[in-house]
Structures are given as C-alpha cells and as structure tokens.
Amino acid sequence: MINYKLLTPGPLTTTDSVKRVMMEDHCTWDDDYKQITQKIRKELLEIAHASEANYTTVLMQGSGSFGVESVLTSVVGADQKLLIIANGAYGERMMSIADHAGLCYVPYRVEYDQIPSAEKVEELLAADNEITHVVMVHSETTSGILNDIAAVAAVAKAAGCTMIVDAMSSFGGVDIPVEELGIDFLVSSANKCIQGVPGFSFIICNRKKLEESEGKARSLSLDLFDQWKTMEKDGKWRFTSPTHTVLAFAQALEEFKEEGGVAARSKRYYENNRLLIRKMKAMGIRTYISEKNQGPIITTFLYPEHHNFSFVEMYEYIKERGYAIYPGKVTDADTFRIGNIGEIYEEDILKLADIFREFFDRMKTKTAVIFDWAGTAVDYGCFAPVKAFAQVFQNAGIEPTMEEIREPMGMLKWDHIKTMLNIPRIHALWVKQYGAEPVDADVDRLYQEFEPTLFGILDQYTQPNPYVLETVQELRERGIVIGSTTGYTDDMMKIVVEGAKAAGYAPDCWFSPDAVGSKGRPYPYMIYKNMEQLGVSSVDELVKVGDTISDIKEGKSAGVFTIGVLEGSSLIGLSKEEYEDLSDEEREQILGEAKAKYEEAGADAVIKDIRGLLEYV
Numbered sequence: 291m292i293n294y295k296l297l298t299p300g301p302l303t304t305t306d307s308v309k310r311v312m313m314e315d316h317c318t319w320d321d322d323y324k325q326i327t328q329k330i331r332k333e334l335l336e337i338a339h340a341s342e343a344n345y346t347t348v349l350m351q352g353s354g355s356f357g358v359e360s361v362l363t364s365v366v367g368a369d370q371k372l373l374i375i376a377n378g379a380y381g382e383r384m385m386s387i388a389d390h391a392g393l394c395y396v397p398y399r400v401e402y403d404q405i406p407s408a409e410k411v412e413e414l415l416a417a418d419n420e421i422t423h424v425v426m427v428h429s430e431t432t433s434g435i436l437n438d439i440a441a442v443a444a445v446a447k448a449a450g451c452t453m454i455v456d457a458m459s460s461f462g463g464v465d466i467p468v469e470e471l472g473i474d475f476l477v478s479s480a481n482k483c484i485q486g487v488p489g490f491s492f493i494i495c496n497r498k499k500l501e502e503s504e505g506k507a508r509s510l511s512l513d514l515f516d517q518w519k520t521m522e523k524d525g526k527w528r529f530t531s532p533t534h535t536v537l538a539f540a541q542a543l544e545e546f547k548e549e550g551g552v553a554a555r556s557k558r559y560y561e562n563n564r565l566l567i568r569k570m571k572a573m574g575i576r577t578y579i580s581e582k583n584q585g586p587i588i589t590t591f592l593y594p595e596h597h598n599f600s601f602v603e604m605y606e607y608i609k610e611r612g613y614a615i616y617p618g619k620v621t622d623a624d625t626f627r628i629g630n631i632g633e634i635y636e637e638d639i640l641k642l643a644d645i646f647r648e649f650f651d652r653m654k655t656k657t658a659v660i661f662d663w664a665g666t667a668v669d670y671g672c673f674a675p676v677k678a679f680a681q682v683f684q685n686a687g688i689e690p691t692m693e694e695i696r697e698p699m700g701m702l703k704w705d706h707i708k709t710m711l712n713i714p715r716i717h718a719l720w721v722k723q724y725g726a727e728p729v730d731a732d733v734d735r736l737y738q739e740f741e742p743t744l745f746g747i748l749d750q751y752t753q754p755n756p757y758v759l760e761t762v763q764e765l766r767e768r769g770i771v772i773g774s775t776t777g778y779t780d781d782m783m784k785i786v787v788e789g790a791k792a793a794g795y796a797p798d799c800w801f802s803p804d805a806v807g808s809k810g811r812p813y814p815y816m817i818y819k820n821m822e823q824l825g826v827s828s829v830d831e832l833v834k835v836g837d838t839i840s841d842i843k844e845g846k847s848a849g850v851f852t853i854g855v856l857e858g859s860s861l862i863g864l865s866k867e868e869y870e871d872l873s874d875e876e877r878e879q880i881l882g883e884a885k886a887k888y889e890e891a892g893a894d895a896v897i898k899d900i901r902g903l904l905e906y907v
C-alpha cells in the first residue's frame with residue numbers, strides 16, 4: 291500500500307470520496323450516465339464563465355495532450371496558419387503535434403523563465419496576415435510560470451484570429467473568464483485543478499468556431515467536431531467513455547462547488563504556494579521564476595548549492611516521509627518542482643517544509659568528527675574493558691555473561707560497575723554471596739581492582755580498527771578536524787593514546803570524563819570540550835561516531851548528528867575472527883539487530899564500517 295501524497299500537478303492527490311465512487315461499474319448507454327456527462331459539460335461552462343448560447347463543452351478520451359492534439363488538428367484548416375507561443379515543454383509539445391499533423395505554423399519561442407509578450411505577438415500577427423489561429427499555454431507546468439493570456443487574447447482577437455489556450459493546469463485553480471477574454475478553445479483535463487483522476491480532457495469551445503471546423507479534422511478518434519455532434523445529442527460519448535473517471539470527475543466537481551468554487555480553490559492554492567515559497571526561501575532555496583510571474587500551481591526550485599546534494603536522495607527522503615515531489619523539467623538550470631494542487635493543505639506545506647529542513651540540516655557542511663575510542667577507532671570488539679570487568683567480577687565470585695558486561699559499555703568505568711551490580715541477576719547473586727545489597731563502597735572496591743587489571747592489559751588493545759587510518763586521512767584531506775571522547779579515565783587514556791599514536795592514529799584532541807567533573811556519557815560535556823578545543827562554532831557542524839548505546843545517547847544529548855558503527859563494535863561484541871567465521875546469514879542477522887538497537891537509541895545513521903562516515907561529511 292503506497293501511503294504518500296502527490297505533490298505533482300496531475301495526477302494529484304484526490305479525496306477518498308472521489309476514489310470511492312470508482313468502485314462502481316457503470317454502463318454507458320442509459321440516461322443516468324448520459325445525464326452525468328451533460329451535467330459535467332454544463333458545470334464546466336459555468337466555471338469558465340461562458341454562456342450556453344455561445345459556448346459548449348466537449349469531453350475527449352485520453353490525457354490532456356489528446357485534448358490539445360484534438361483541438362489543433364481539428365480546427366486549423368489545411369489552408370490556415372497557426373502561431374504557436376512556447377515558453378516551456380508544453381508549448382514545445384504543441385509544435386510537435388503540429389509537425390506530426392503537418393499543420394502550417396509559426397513558432398514564437400521565449401526563454402522558459404520569461405512570459406511571452408503580447409506586443410511581440412501583435413507584431414508577429416501584423417507581419418504575417420496569413421496567421422489565422424494563435425495558441426498558447428496558460429500555466430506552463432514545466433516551470434510554474436503563469437502566462438498573460440488576457441493580453442495575448444486581446445491582440446489575437448483584434449487581428450481577427452481564433453484564440454486557443456492550453457489551460458490544463460490552471461482551469462479551476464485560476465479564474466478564467468473565457469467568454470470575456472474571447473478565448474475560442476480552452477483545453478484542460480480531469481486530473482488537474484478539478485481534482486479528478488486521469489482519463490479524459492475537456493474543451494470549452496466557441497460554438498460558432500466549432501461549427502466552422504467541420505470536416506477539418508486529420509484524425510478520426512480526435513475529431514473534435516464529430517465528438518461534439520454525438521455528445522451534444524444526448525450526452526453519449528462517441529466511443530467508449532472512461533466511465534470510472536467520469537464518475538470520479540462528477541464527484542470532484544461536487545466537491546469543487548462545496549469548497550467554494552474557483553475563488554476558494556484559487557485562494558487555497560495561492561496561499562499554500564506562497565507559504566511554500568517563503569519557507570523554502572528561508573532555507574536558502576530560490577525559485578526559478580520571479581515572484582511576479584510565478585503561478586499558484588507548481589513551483590520550480592533551484593538546487594541548493596552544496597556538493598553533497600542529490601535529488602534522488604532528497605526525493606527518497608521526502609517520499610519515505612509521505613510526499614512525492616517532481617524532478618525539474620527546465621533545460622537551463624538544475625531544478626526540482628513541487629506542485630501544490632490536489633488535496634494539499636497548509637498542514638501539508640508546513641510538514642513538507644519541516645522535512646526539507648531536516649534533509650538540508652543533514653546535508654550541512656561538517657567541519658569536525660568526534661570519534662569514540664575503544665570499539666570505534668581502536669580495540670576491535672572493545673575487549674580490554676570486557677576482559678578486565680570479567681576478571682574483577684569473577685574474583686568477587688560472580689560470573690557475568692558477555693551481555694551483562696557489554697550492556698553499560700561506553701560509560702565511565704565506575705558507573706559501569708555500578709550499573710552491572712544493578713542488573714537483577716547479578717544483584718541477586720551478590721545478595722546471595724554477601725548477604726547484603728551492593729553499596730557504593732562495593733563499587734569502589736571492585737573499581738580499585740578493575741583499574742590495575744585494565745592497566746595490566748590495556749597496551750595490548752590500542753591498535754586502530756580496519757579502515758580507520760585511511761578514513762581519518764580522507765577526512766583531513768577534506769579539511770575536517772578530528773576530536774574524541776571516551777569512557778576511559780585520563781590515566782587509562784595515556785596508555786591508549788600512546789599506543790594508537792605509535793600505530794598511526796592520533797586525533798587532534800581527546801577528552802575523558804575526568805575533564806568534565808566525571809560527568810561522562812550520556813552527558814554531552816566531553817563533546818562540548820572538543821568543540822571548544824577545536825574551535826567549532828555550532829553543533830550542526832559536528833558528527834559523532836561511536837559503537838555503544840551510550841555513545842549514541844551522548845551524541846544526541848549534545849544535539850549533533852550521531853552515527854553508530856557496526857563492525858568491530860562493542861554492541862556486536864565479537865572479535866575479528868569470530869565475526870569473520872559467521873555465515874552470511876548469521877552476520878546479516880547480527881548486523882540487523884545491532885542496527886535496530888542504535889536506531890532505537892536515536893542514531894541518525896548506522897554504518898557498516900568506519901568508511902561509511904565519509905558519506906555524511
């Protein structure tokens with residue numbers, strides 16, 4: 291089940307009630323059905339502000355382009371000439387239609403971000419009196435620009451030409467007084483601003499001009515006059531009609547009226563469109579079309595200027611969060627488009643803006659990475675403390691499981707021991723062994739034993755993990771500085787830092803809980819110490835990477851982008867040999883479980899090995 295809303299200008303998001311009426315199979319010949327067609331035709335005329343005396347509506351099977359093709363190939367005679375005005379792909383498509391049908395035409399092309407000039411049209415018509423028809427797009431969905439049909443219609447009329455308008459994506463969303471403007475043929479379709487589903491187009495026709503077109507059509511199926519002749523009789527379609535689409539459209543028209551007609555719909559579209567543009571502008575995203583010419587239907591936005599930007603990634607990110615956007619279609623700039631027609635309301639725009647904000651935040655330039663130490667940068671599987679904890683608890687007569695030892699990993703070691711003693715099973719064993727609850731003095735005692743044990747083995751666990759050296763090198767080449775935090779104390783760190791340095795790993799700085807009054811993880815203070823030392827001005831510039839749940843919590847409480855690493859982690863807790871001995875299936879299973887734990891703790895991303903980090907900086 292797909293559960294996202296369409297921010298594409300047709301097909302668009304329809305209401306459930308519109309979708310529901312399509313559950314019925316309707317026959318096409320009875321009066322019921324024919325009356326539905328007639329009612330649709332009549333109501334479309336009303337929306338167009340066109341009188342029944344002078345205008346009529348023809349419904350035509352097929353998508354919007356079929357409607358445009360029907361008009362152009364049916365009303366322009368073999369001895370007539372058409373002026374095609376184009377400032378986008380739909381204008382170009384009309385030329386393509388004309389080429390296919392062998393129509394005689396003159397092109398007037400304008401840059402995609404400019405509106406055609408009525409003065410220029412006037413000049414062209416004056417210079418070539420063979421031109422009999424003028425055609426243009428109202429809302430060029432390619433860019434979102436809204437062309438001035440009133441001005442062009444006025445000069446076309448003055449020159450005695452037939453005026454044709456592709457108002458596909460504007461009719462119903464922008465008020466068009468068809469008769470007053472002198473538009474002779476206006477084409478739109480079911481799946482645009484009336485908010486129906488795809489399947490047919492409709493043409494508001496000047497009766498007189500339509501009648502004059504008899505016999506001119508180059509195509510049988512798209513013969514506008516013939517289609518009208520049949521439909522005008524009693525509402526029967528010439529060939530099979532798209533019944534389900536027609537029922538949906540009739541319902542959509544009801545809802546259109548309920549909302550308050552063109553006025554209300556236009557208001558909603560305009561307000562949502564302008565709100566979106568304001569929100570995007572606040573995030574530094576500019577529109578391709580200037581404010582003055584920007585229509586209310588769809589907006590073309592320029593890509594953000596960031597080397598990390600990927601439309602596909604953004605599209606997927608937004609789709610996963612409930613909205614489908616549209617790639618750009620203009621040829622001279624890198625753009626994407628967002629339509630705001632259909633069942634889209636202010637709350638959708640606000641939600642969408644939040645999604646964009648999150649996405650762009652992720653993309654923000656990072657200047658520093660904070661690594662954890664054991665299990666992340668060195669000590670594959672984080673074994674040094676594990677061995678020492680196991681030893682200390684065994685000496686106290688308690689055999690902890692690997693899980694019990696691993697669970698609090700990443701914490702300051704004293705806190706770690708205390709946390710282990712509070713695990714119910716260990717707690718119970720302790721009470722049985724000593725006849726009393728464990729108290730802080732016991733934690734002190736165990737810790738006093740833990741320290742020398744760990745010190746005794748620590749220098750064997752300072753080797754950098756796979757890919758750490760090359761990843762750090764790459765980060766530095768990108769100008770990124772390296773900080774670090776740990777659950778070890780300063781004394782322990784002296785050994786680890788020295789060993790790692792000898793092996794080639796040396797971050798620009800490190801801080802242990804000793805530097806922050808023993809307020810280690812999940813407190814964020816060690817990260818802030820790093821920021822201070824490294825001169826990082828905002829948490830937005832940081833990435834924290836670690837291999838334990840307390841690492842993730844530290845990163846999230848600091849407000850930084852936080853990544854969990856899987857291979858070599860304490861969370862997985864396997865040595866390199868154990869990990870490599872796993873079957874593919876076992877490995878997938880273990881990685882999947884660890885990933886879920888990171889995500890549950892709030893990780894912004896989970897990477898397989900440390901190289902994955904490079905994707906996020």
Ligand SMILES: *Cc1c(COP(=O)(O)O)cnc(C)c1O
Pocket residue numbers: 299300353354355356380427429430431456457458459479
């Ligand atoms: C949607 C649209 C069309 C028709 O396109 P189809 O894919 O055939 O439905 C034509 N012109 C404009 C301006 C449009 O927005």
